[in-house]
Amino acid sequence: MTSTNNYKKKLIEVAIPLEAINAASIKEKSSPFLKGHSRSLHQWWARRPLAACRAILFCQLVDDPSSHPETFVGEDAIEKERNRLFKIVEDLVVWENSTNEEVLEAARVEIRKSCGEVLPTICDPFSGGGAIPLEAQRLGLVAFGGDLNPVAVMIGKAMVELPPKFSGRHPVHPGPKGQQFYRNAEGMAEDIRYYGDWMRKKAFERIGELYPQVTLPKELGGSVSTPTAWIWSRTVPSPDPAFSGVAVPIASSFALSTKAGKAVYIEPIVDKAAKSIEYVVRNSASKADIEQASLGTKAGRGANFRCLFSNAAITPEYVKACGAAGKIGVALIAIVAESKGGRIYVAPSPEHEAAAFLRQPEWVPEQLQPENPRWFSPPDYGMRTFGDLFTRRQLIAMDTLSGLVAEARAQIQSDAEAAGDLIDSAPLRDNGRGAKAYAEAVSVYLAFGVDKVADYGNSICGWNSTNQNIRQLFARQAIPMSWDFVEANPFGKMANISGFCDGIAGGLTGIVPASVSHVHQSDASTTVLDVVNPVISTDPPYYDNIGYADLSDFFYIWLRRSLKEVYPDLSSTITVPKAEELVATPYRHGGRAAAEQFFLTGMTKAISNFAHQSASEFPATIYYAFKQSEIESEGLASTGWATFLQAVISAGYSIVGTWPVRTERAARTIASGTNALSNSVVLVCRIRNISADVVSRAEFIRALKRELPPAIAELQGANIAPADMPQSAIGPGMGVFSRYKAVLESDDSPMSVKAALQLINRELDEYLGGIQGEFDADTRFAITWFEQHGTKTGEYGLANSIAQARGISVESVKHAGIVESSAGKVRILVRDELDADWDPASDGHLTVWECCQHLIRALETEGEHSAAMLLKKIGSEKADAVKDLAYCLYGICEKRSDAKDATSYNALIAVWTELTRQAAAIHDTGGDRQTRLDL
Known part of the structure; x- marks a missing residue:
C-alpha cells in the first residue's frame, strides 16, 4: 500500500484531551480492586490502561473538525466542535462509565459518523493482555488480536471471544439462581463462581488432611482455628565447624505485623547445647523489637546472612553452593490463623511441619527456568525447574486443582445438557455454542483460577507485615529469590480457588461484548490481516523490558495441563515459543549487540507486514513503554526508544504524532527521579509517501527550526503539561525526520534515529530557553538566579552582575517583591513569604x-x-x-x-x-x- 495525502485528519493527529486520559489512566492503575476490571481474569505484564486504549481508539477513528471546513467554518467553529468531541472522550474514560450504554453509544455514534457505512476492524498483532481488542469491542468494533504467546492468546479469547459467544445465557448449575435476567456474561460469571466452589469442595475431600487445624494458645482463646497460612524460612547448614550440619534460618524478616498497637514478631530462641532453635511468637512488641525483627538474619544486601548460633557470616557464595548441593532446607517459623478480631499468629508445631510432607506429589513440572538472573534468581540457588518454585504440599494442591478442571468441565456439560442446552455438540475450537462448548468456556476461567492459586501459592511469595497479607509472586516482572515465604492455605480465607474464581467472575461483569471479535496465535511478522478495512492499534513488546515468554511459562505449565483438550493447538508445545519472540534478550542471542539487531530486524519486518495491509484512510497507533533506568542514563534518545523508532520508520511509516500516556501520578514519578517520563508513548503513524525526498543534515535542521517551534507552541496552547512536553515534541520533530526517505550526514551516511532525537531535544531546549527573552527584566533575573541558586542565599555582587546584564539593578528586583537583599546577600522569596x-x-x-x-x-x-x-x-x-x-x-x-x-x-x-x-x-x-x- 502506498500513501497519498488525500485523507481526512483524525482527532489524534491534531489534539486529544490528554489531561483527562492521563487522569483516568492514573486512577485506574492506582485502584487495584476496581470492580469489573478485566485484569481480574489473569496476570499479564505491562497492560495498557483500558481508559487510555478506549480513548486512543476513539481519537484514531473520529475525524478532526478541521477535516470538514465545509461544515465548521473558521477556527472558532472548529475549536467548539473539537471541545464537544473532547467532552465525549472525557466521559468515555471515566471508569464508572465503562459499562454505561448511554456514554458508550455516544462514542459509537461519532465513530460511525466518521467511518461511514463500513466500520473498520481493529487489528492488534501484538495483543498481549488484550486491552486494545477489548476496548475496540466495547466501542462496537470488530477486533482481531494476534500473539505468539499461547498464554496471551488464551487471555485474549477469555476477554473478547467467549463473552459475546455466550452473552445473555442463563447459568446451568443446579443451585439457586442469583437473578431472573442475565445480561452480557453475567450467567457465565455465576457458573464460574459455582463451579469454582465445587472444585474447592472436591479438592478438600481429597487433600484436606494435609491442612490440619491449629489450636490457639490459651491467651488467644484456646479454640481451634483453620490456618490461613504457614510462614517458612529457608535454612542452610551452619558454616561454623562447631555447629556443622545444624540447619540455621536465612530469613529476611521475623516481623509478622508492624501495625501500631498490634505489632507481632517471631523470636528465634537458640539453644547452643542442644543445637536447636525454637521459634516463639511475641504478641507484645516495642518499636525496637520490630526494628530488630525486621532484619531477620540478614547481614547485608542480597544473600548475606549470619549464623544464629555463632554469628558467622553466611555469604552469597556459600548459599549458592548449598543450593547446588541440595542443602537448602525449610523450617516452619509461624502459623497464621483467623479470628473475629483479625489475624492471629501462632508458634509452629512439629505436627504442622510434618503435615506439609505427608505425601509426595504425583506430578512435578520439570520445565527449566531460564539461566537469566536478570529475571530469574532462583536457579542461582539450586531451584532450576518451575516445579522447584513450589513446596511439596503446594505441588499436590496444584496438581489436584488442575486435574479438577477437566472434571468440572465434564460436570458443567452434564448440567448444561440437563438444563436443555443442546444447541450443538461441537467444541469451542470448532465454533461450538452448545453444552460442550459452554462447559469448555467456563473451564477456561476455572483454569485461570488455578493459575491464580499458583501466583499466590508458591515458595517465592513473601509476607507483607504492613498489611498482614501475602505478596503474590508477580508483584513485578521477574521471579526473585525469597528467603522466608508464605504458604497460603488453599482452603483458607487468604488465597483459595473459590475466592479467585469469584474475582474472575467479577472481572467478566465489566466486559461489554458489543461485537464478535477474535484472538489467534500468530506471528506478527507473517500474519495476514484477512479482515475488512483493517486499522492498526497495537502494543508491541518493549525492547528488553519484560521477558514475556520466559515469565509466562510459569502459568503455561498449569494451563496446558488444564486446557490441552480445549485448546490442543495452543497447548502443542512443552513451553511457550521463545525463538521468535521480539524481545532484545542478550542471554538468548549471544550478547547485547546481537539482541538489539534481532529486535530491530524482527520489529521492522513485523511492522512492515501489518503496515502495508492496513487501511490508508486511518492512522496507525503504536504504544511504546519507556524503561525508566535506561532513560535516566541515556535520556529521550535511549537505545531502546531509538531502536524502536528506527523499526517503525524503516517499516515505511512516517510518525505524525506522539502522545505520552501516564499511569503514575506526577508527584510520584518526579520524586523517583523520572519526572520527565511517562509510562508509555503512543506513536501516531501514516504510511510515508512513496516519492519522499532525500535531504542533507543541514536541510533537516532548517526544516526542524522552521516547523518545530510553532508545533511546540500549539502543544503549549493545548496545555500539554511540562512533564509531557519532551515526549510530545518528539511527534512533530520525528514527523519532520520520518517524512524523508533519508537524511544524509556530511559523509553521506544516513542519519540515525538516535541522532535525530538528540537534535529534536536540542531544538526543544532552545525554544523553551528562548521564551525567557519575552519576559520582563525582573522575571528574567529571577529565572537566572533560580537556575543557579534555587531559593538559597547568594552573593550580592553576583546578583548585581546578573541584574545589570538585564538593564536593571538588584534594588529593582527587590522593589518588585521578588527577592530579599541585605548584608551583602540575596535570595529569592519563597511563596509562603509573598x-x-x-x-x-x-x-x-x-x-x-x-x-x-x-x-x-x-x-x-x-x-x-x-x-x-x-x-x-x-x-x-x-x-x-x-x-x-x-x-x-x-x-x-x-x-x-x-x-x-x-x-x-x-x-x-x-x-x-x-x-x-x-x-x-x-x-x-x-x-x-x-x-x-x-x-
Whole structure:
C-alpha cells in the first residue's frame, strides 16, 4: 500500500484531551480492586490502561473538525466542535462509565459518523493482555488480536471471544439462581463462581488432611482455628565447624505485623547445647523489637546472612553452593490463623511441619527456568525447574486443582445438557455454542483460577507485615529469590480457588461484548490481516523490558495441563515459543549487540507486514513503554526508544504524532527521579509517501527550526503539561525526520534515529530557553538566579552582575517583591513569604514572576476557584506569559532535581484549561475569593 495525502485528519493527529486520559489512566492503575476490571481474569505484564486504549481508539477513528471546513467554518467553529468531541472522550474514560450504554453509544455514534457505512476492524498483532481488542469491542468494533504467546492468546479469547459467544445465557448449575435476567456474561460469571466452589469442595475431600487445624494458645482463646497460612524460612547448614550440619534460618524478616498497637514478631530462641532453635511468637512488641525483627538474619544486601548460633557470616557464595548441593532446607517459623478480631499468629508445631510432607506429589513440572538472573534468581540457588518454585504440599494442591478442571468441565456439560442446552455438540475450537462448548468456556476461567492459586501459592511469595497479607509472586516482572515465604492455605480465607474464581467472575461483569471479535496465535511478522478495512492499534513488546515468554511459562505449565483438550493447538508445545519472540534478550542471542539487531530486524519486518495491509484512510497507533533506568542514563534518545523508532520508520511509516500516556501520578514519578517520563508513548503513524525526498543534515535542521517551534507552541496552547512536553515534541520533530526517505550526514551516511532525537531535544531546549527573552527584566533575573541558586542565599555582587546584564539593578528586583537583599546577600522569596494581600491591579511594579508564584500559592492553598479569580485579575495579556514561565521553571526544577517545585509548576499547567474557563465566567473580581460561582 502506498500513501497519498488525500485523507481526512483524525482527532489524534491534531489534539486529544490528554489531561483527562492521563487522569483516568492514573486512577485506574492506582485502584487495584476496581470492580469489573478485566485484569481480574489473569496476570499479564505491562497492560495498557483500558481508559487510555478506549480513548486512543476513539481519537484514531473520529475525524478532526478541521477535516470538514465545509461544515465548521473558521477556527472558532472548529475549536467548539473539537471541545464537544473532547467532552465525549472525557466521559468515555471515566471508569464508572465503562459499562454505561448511554456514554458508550455516544462514542459509537461519532465513530460511525466518521467511518461511514463500513466500520473498520481493529487489528492488534501484538495483543498481549488484550486491552486494545477489548476496548475496540466495547466501542462496537470488530477486533482481531494476534500473539505468539499461547498464554496471551488464551487471555485474549477469555476477554473478547467467549463473552459475546455466550452473552445473555442463563447459568446451568443446579443451585439457586442469583437473578431472573442475565445480561452480557453475567450467567457465565455465576457458573464460574459455582463451579469454582465445587472444585474447592472436591479438592478438600481429597487433600484436606494435609491442612490440619491449629489450636490457639490459651491467651488467644484456646479454640481451634483453620490456618490461613504457614510462614517458612529457608535454612542452610551452619558454616561454623562447631555447629556443622545444624540447619540455621536465612530469613529476611521475623516481623509478622508492624501495625501500631498490634505489632507481632517471631523470636528465634537458640539453644547452643542442644543445637536447636525454637521459634516463639511475641504478641507484645516495642518499636525496637520490630526494628530488630525486621532484619531477620540478614547481614547485608542480597544473600548475606549470619549464623544464629555463632554469628558467622553466611555469604552469597556459600548459599549458592548449598543450593547446588541440595542443602537448602525449610523450617516452619509461624502459623497464621483467623479470628473475629483479625489475624492471629501462632508458634509452629512439629505436627504442622510434618503435615506439609505427608505425601509426595504425583506430578512435578520439570520445565527449566531460564539461566537469566536478570529475571530469574532462583536457579542461582539450586531451584532450576518451575516445579522447584513450589513446596511439596503446594505441588499436590496444584496438581489436584488442575486435574479438577477437566472434571468440572465434564460436570458443567452434564448440567448444561440437563438444563436443555443442546444447541450443538461441537467444541469451542470448532465454533461450538452448545453444552460442550459452554462447559469448555467456563473451564477456561476455572483454569485461570488455578493459575491464580499458583501466583499466590508458591515458595517465592513473601509476607507483607504492613498489611498482614501475602505478596503474590508477580508483584513485578521477574521471579526473585525469597528467603522466608508464605504458604497460603488453599482452603483458607487468604488465597483459595473459590475466592479467585469469584474475582474472575467479577472481572467478566465489566466486559461489554458489543461485537464478535477474535484472538489467534500468530506471528506478527507473517500474519495476514484477512479482515475488512483493517486499522492498526497495537502494543508491541518493549525492547528488553519484560521477558514475556520466559515469565509466562510459569502459568503455561498449569494451563496446558488444564486446557490441552480445549485448546490442543495452543497447548502443542512443552513451553511457550521463545525463538521468535521480539524481545532484545542478550542471554538468548549471544550478547547485547546481537539482541538489539534481532529486535530491530524482527520489529521492522513485523511492522512492515501489518503496515502495508492496513487501511490508508486511518492512522496507525503504536504504544511504546519507556524503561525508566535506561532513560535516566541515556535520556529521550535511549537505545531502546531509538531502536524502536528506527523499526517503525524503516517499516515505511512516517510518525505524525506522539502522545505520552501516564499511569503514575506526577508527584510520584518526579520524586523517583523520572519526572520527565511517562509510562508509555503512543506513536501516531501514516504510511510515508512513496516519492519522499532525500535531504542533507543541514536541510533537516532548517526544516526542524522552521516547523518545530510553532508545533511546540500549539502543544503549549493545548496545555500539554511540562512533564509531557519532551515526549510530545518528539511527534512533530520525528514527523519532520520520518517524512524523508533519508537524511544524509556530511559523509553521506544516513542519519540515525538516535541522532535525530538528540537534535529534536536540542531544538526543544532552545525554544523553551528562548521564551525567557519575552519576559520582563525582573522575571528574567529571577529565572537566572533560580537556575543557579534555587531559593538559597547568594552573593550580592553576583546578583548585581546578573541584574545589570538585564538593564536593571538588584534594588529593582527587590522593589518588585521578588527577592530579599541585605548584608551583602540575596535570595529569592519563597511563596509562603509573598504578600498575602497582593493584588495585581494595584501593584505598580507587576512582574510575570510574581503572577506565577501567587497563582500557584492560590491554587495550592485555596483551590481552583481562588486561583481562577486571581487569573482573572492578572488578565489575559499576562496570563500567557505566566503559563510560559511555568513551562520554563518546570524545566529548571527538573534539572535541579527539585521535585516539590516541579510538581507545583506541572500542576498549574495541568489545570490551566479549567482555570481559564472559570476565569472567563467571572464578571466581578471585587468580592470574596471563596464565593462559589454557579458555573
